[in-house]
Every structure is written in C-alpha cells, then in structure tokens.
Amino acid sequence: MESIQHELIIKMILDAWLTSVKRTDDLLNSLSDEKLLEEIAPARNNGVYLLGHLVAIHDRMMTLLGFGKPLYPELFEPFVNKPYQKHIVTPSISDLKEYWKKVNSTLEHCFNETTSQQWFQKHTSVSEEDFVNEPHRNKLNIIISRTNHLEYHRGQLILLKNKL
Amino acid sequence: MESIQHELIIKMILDAWLTSVKRTDDLLNSLSDEKLLEEIAPARNNGVYLLGHLVAIHDRMMTLLGFGKPLYPELFEPFVNKPYQKHIVTPSISDLKEYWKKVNSTLEHCFNETTSQQWFQKHTSVSEEDFVNEPHRNKLNIIISRTNHLEYHRGQLILLKNKL
Numbered sequence: 001m002e003s004i005q006h007e008l009i010i011k012m013i014l015d016a017w018l019t020s021v022k023r024t025d026d027l028l029n030s031l032s033d034e035k036l037l038e039e040i041a042p043a044r045n046n047g048v049y050l051l052g053h054l055v056a057i058h059d060r061m062m063t064l065l066g067f068g069k070p071l072y073p074e075l076f077e078p079f080v081n082k083p084y085q086k087h088i089v090t091p092s093i094s095d096l097k098e099y100w101k102k103v104n105s106t107l108e109h110c111f112n113e114t115t116s117q118q119w120f121q122k123h124t125s126v127s128e129e130d131f132v133n134e135p136h137r138n139k140l141n142i143i144i145s146r147t148n149h150l151e152y153h154r155g156q157l158i159l160l161k162n163k164l
Numbered sequence: 165m166e167s168i169q170h171e172l173i174i175k176m177i178l179d180a181w182l183t184s185v186k187r188t189d190d191l192l193n194s195l196s197d198e199k200l201l202e203e204i205a206p207a208r209n210n211g212v213y214l215l216g217h218l219v220a221i222h223d224r225m226m227t228l229l230g231f232g233k234p235l236y237p238e239l240f241e242p243f244v245n246k247p248y249q250k251h252i253v254t255p256s257i258s259d260l261k262e263y264w265k266k267v268n269s270t271l272e273h274c275f276n277e278t279t280s281q282q283w284f285q286k287h288t289s290v291s292e293e294d295f296v297n298e299p300h301r302n303k304l305n306i307i308i309s310r311t312n313h314l315e316y317h318r319g320q321l322i323l324l325k326n327k328l
Binding site for chain 1: 169171172173174175176177178179180185204205206227284299300304305308309311312313315316318319320323327
C-alpha cells in the first residue's frame with residue numbers, strides 16, 4: 001500500500017511540474033514578440049526578461065539535481081544575477097523560446113530516468129552533514145519549489161495577454 | 165525506509181503550502197489599504213479582489229478536503245464566480261484580512277489532525293468510481309494545486325509593492 005502511494009505521490013509532484021510547464025508553453029505560444037517586449041506593469045519586468053529568467057532557473061536545475069551541466073550557463077548573469085534593464089543585449093526572442101523548450105525537455109528526459117529512491121537523495125547545494133538533519137532538502141523538493149516559482153512568474157506573464 | 169520517506173514527502177508538500185501562506189501574509193502586512201485598492205496593472209484585478217479570491221478559494225478547501233463547511237461561503241459569488249469590477253460592494257479590507265487569517269489557521273489546524281493515510285483518500289469532488297482509476301485525485305493533490313494557485317496570485321499581488 002505504502003509502496004504504491006510512494007510512486008503515486010512522486011508522480012503527483014512531477015505531474016504538477018509538467019502541467020505548469022505546459023500552461024506556460026501555451027501562454028508563450030499565444031504571445032507575439034512585440035507583446036513579450038512589453039512590461040507586465042509600468043516599470044516592471046518585461047516578458048523577455050521573465051522568459052530568460054525562467055530558462056536560466058530551470059537550466060540551473062540540471063546542476064542542482066545532479067543531471068549534468070547547464071545548457072546555457074551564460075543566461076544566469078543577465079537573467080538571475082542582474083535585474084531587468086531596458087535595452088539589455090540578450091539572445092533573440094526566438095532563441096530564448098527554443099532554449100525554453102530544450103531545457104524543459106532535457107529535464108523531463110532526466111526525470112524519466114530518475115528512480116523513486118534517487119528523488120530522495122540530497123540535491124547538490126546541501127552538504128552531506130546538513131542533509132542528515134534536513135532530509136527534506138532532497139531532489140524532489142527542488143521540483144516542488146521550482147513549480148511554485150514557475151507559477152509565481154506565470155501569474156505575471158499572463159498580464160501580457162489581452163493587455164490594454 | 166519507505167515509511168519514513170512517506171511522512172517526509174507529505175511534510176514537504178504541507179511545508180510548501182505553509183511557506184507560501186506565510187510569504188503572502190508578509191506581503192499583505194506590508195500593503196496599506198490604499199495600495200490594496202489599486203489595480204496590479206492597468207485595468208487588471210485590484211489587490212482587494214485578489215485577497216477576496218484567495219480567501220474564497222482557500223475557504224472552499226474545507227469542503228473539498230472533507231473538513232467541514234466553509235466559513236465565508238458568501239465570498240464565492242463575488243470573488244470566484246464573478247470577475248473583478250470596480251466599485252463592487254464587498255466586506256471591508258480589514259474584515260477580508262481577518263477572514264484570510266482565520267481560513268488559513270483553520271485549515272492548518274485540520275491539516276494537523278489529518279493522518280498520512282487520510283491524505284491519500286479522495287477529495288469530495290471526485291466520485292468513488294472515478295477515484296478507482298484516478299487515485300491521484302486525493303486530498304494531498306489539492307494541497308499541491310492550491311499552493312500553485314496561491315503562488316500564481318502572489319506573483320501578481322507583489323506588483324502592488326513599490327508600485328509607481
């Protein structure tokens with residue numbers, strides 16, 4: 001009974017991630033490049049910055065989850081360490097959209113290769129010592145927190161839709 | 165091993181909910197009534213509507229999770245069934261803030277009374293027949309999806325902070 005529930009609960013968490021990614025895909029597909037260049041609210045992040053930010057944070061999950069190297073490490077500086085600035089030089093919007101798809105599909109492939117027991121292993125930014133007392137700092141928890149992060153920004157990106 | 169992980173994973177999901185509620189609490193405490201009356205972006209929901217919406221959706225979890233009756237069922241019509249309208253008659257902001265705290269503390273109390281096995285029972289909007297084939301439609305999944313819902317709107321409410 002518990003073993004079945006174990007698999008089920010991992011699937012529930014991964015499904016929530018995939019649903020959130022899919023909803024963001026659909027939203028991004030509905031937004032023109034012109035829309036993505038607009039700010040979500042006056043003097044706030046624009047759509048391109050949020051897209052780059054999401055790609056960079058998802059890409060960093062490759063390292064955090066021990067899957068391998070990030071695909072586009074150069075995005076971390078302009079889209080995570082630095083705040084949004086107008087007229088910043090970035091990859092083209094079509095490149096960013098392609099990176100978004102590539103990073104998420106690579107993660108999904110790695111998720112499918114991960115066993116139940118591996119999900120309970122520590123993620124790479126916690127030490128072995130700390131993990132003994134903080135076993136919740138495992139790989140699965142990264143999925144929970146990054147799904148929440150994605151929903152937070154999806155709630156912002158949607159403001160670009162039907163914007164006045 | 166699996167039994168320990170079982171408890172751990174339920175705790176991870178509940179902790180993510182509590183963290184998101186706490187962050188929203190802190191945000192709401194930092195926003196004046198005047199700020200909450202502002203729209204998050206031009207012609208979009210204002211802070212009061214989003215607050216009422218979150219109270220109504222969280223309150224409805226009482227029924228969904230089989231904990232009991234909602235405390236403020238009258239909020240569902242103006243804040244969920246109906247979209248945001250200017251000049252709508254609603255409870256006062258201080259009342260809504262009190263309802264927000266009351267609903268979340270009542271839910272937390274009920275969470276603490278719920279056993280691991282109860283979290284895997286069906287929620288009340290799925291039939292016994294459907295639940296046989298869709299065992300993920302359990303109470304725990306409501307927590308995952310409502311945490312994501314809260315983060316989505318928290319990403320919008322934060323736009324009221326330091327708004328130009």
